[in-house]
Amino acid sequence: MLISFFSPFLLAAGALWLGRRNWSDQDKxxxxxxxxxxxxxxKVRKFKLLRKDFINDDKSLGVEYVYKIPLKVSMDDIERLYPKLRDGINVKREGKQKHVEIEYDGALKIKVYENPVPDKVEYNRELIQLCKKWQVPLGDTFEGSVFHDFDSIPHMLVAGTTRYGKTVYLKNLITTLTVNHPEEVIFSLIDLKGMLAFARFENLRQVKYTASNAYEAMEVLTHVVTEMNTRMSKFRGRYEDVKEANISQRHFIIVDEGAQLSSKQTKDKNLRKVLAECERLMEEVARLGAGLGFRLIYATQYPLRENLPPNIKMNCDAKLVFRLQNDIASRVVMNQDGAEKLPRKKGAYQGGRAIYMTDAPLLVQTPFITNETIEELIEPYKVVKNDEYNRKKQPEERTDFVEFGNLRIPVNKSDAKNT
Incomplete structure (x- = not known):
């Protein structure tokens, strides 16, 4: 079998030639x-066009071309041709570039979308109302709005370089669930940036636990796993999961800057033990929490093999990945590169582009939610908390202790700053 490829020079010349001719996308x-x-x-074995249809029967979206693949041509061969298809269709095109996707399910499908993914999607009440059950808006794709259902895929890994949309998405998630499930959602918020990103949510009545450093994180995770194990004991021999038990509540454990809980980041023996326990507890939630109504959202801006616990990655069947610094980080999160190729901030585009990965990658523009919108939406759910767990209400001179095996660790404000 001989499968030849044009040289770059001939391909460029051919693209220009295609551009000069008034050819349709199908011709190209x-x-x-x-x-x-x-x-x-x-004899020449050619690609045979079987049919062409509007994508989702919507002319404004674009056209899908379906071809019979010649014998002896593989999908690997076609995937290598993808850049030529994309650039050939868009050659000499003014204004917005068309997006091209290819897939194979017994025949070659080439989708040519008329419009690209938008540079910005606004978060609003209408978007909240479109969510069903435990859905949260992910944003817009080439085909319209998409949502993630936390009852279908309970755990999620979120990664992305700072200022590209990771924390904004977490705010979107908390706000949406608070508004749509005020009596059913419970939050444990662990923000390793001193609770700065989640500060506006602390006084929500849906927030049960908060943590801003490693010692507090261990205490919160210990509470969560204890509750999880208690529920497991009650279920044993009676129910398989929360749906069968008719429990409507869902407990979301949201960890921002999870890499700060890596036990490999410090040489301090006592702190390392605390961090190792945090990793173990998070892995327990990821491993056992789904059927018990506990959902882990683990977010990090520095995904490395050394600081991303493998059991968390394995059990987070959904990944939402914003721009990362390099292909290594991209492969750590979703086992393939691509996140490093997401657009940089420039002009109208100010971040929010991500790859949503479940069984296959999907490019999305996540909704941008302003702090003003958050405050307006969550104001009805705020309460004045008088909770002994809230360390901010403790006297300055008070010292608490966390028991960890034979280790008794003092925790006060000065310790928290050192973590």
């Missing part, structure tokens, strides 16, 4: 696919 695709035609003597 057929011409580019000729690169993979298989010649056997005098």
């Amino acid at each position: 695709i057929q011409k580019i696919l000729e690169v993979l035609e298989v010649r056997e003597g005098d």
Whole structure:
């Protein structure tokens, strides 16, 4: 079998030639696919167009072309041709570039979308109302709005360089669930940036536990796992999960800057023990929490093999990945590169583009929620808390102790600053 590819020079010349001719997208695709035609003597095995339809029966979205693939041509061959398809369709095009996707399910499907993913999506009440059950808006794709259902896929890993949308998405998640499930949602908020990002949510009656440093995080996670194990004991022999038990509550444990809980980041023996226990407890939630109504959202801006616990990654079947610094970080999170190629902030685009990964990657523009919108939406759910767990209400000179095996660790404001 001989499958030849045009040289870069010939490809560029061909693209210009295509641009000069007033060819349709279908003509351009057929011409580019000729690169993979298989010649056997005098016979030529060609790609045969089986049908073309509007995407989701919507002309404004674009067109899907379905081809029969010639024998001896593989999907790997076609995937290598993808950049040529994308650039060939868009050659000489003014204004917005069309997006091209390819997939295979027994036939080759080439989708040509008329419009790109938008540079910005506004978060508003209408978007909240579109959410069903335990859904949270993920944003807009080439085909419209998409949502993540935390009852279908309970745990999520969120990663992204600072200022590209990671924390904004977490605020979107907390706000949406608070408004749509005020009597059913419970939050444990662990913000390793001193609770700065989540400060406006602390006085929500839906927030049960908060933590701003490693010692507090261990205490919160200990409470959560204890509650989880208690529920497991009650279920044993009676119910398989919260749905069968008819329990409507869901407890979301949201960890921002999770890399700060890595036991490999410090040489201090006492702190390392605390961090190792935090990792163990988070892995317990990820491993056992789904059926018991506990959902872990683990977010980090520095995903490395050394600081991303493997059991958390394995049990988080949903990944939402914003721009990362390099392909190594991208592969750590979702086992493939691509996050490092997401657009940089420039002009109208100010972040929020992400790859939503479940069984296949999906490019989305996540909704941007302003702090003013958050305050307006969550104000009815705020209460004045008088909770002994809230360390901010403790006297300055008070010292608490966390018992960890034979280790008794003092915790006060000065200790928290040192973590």
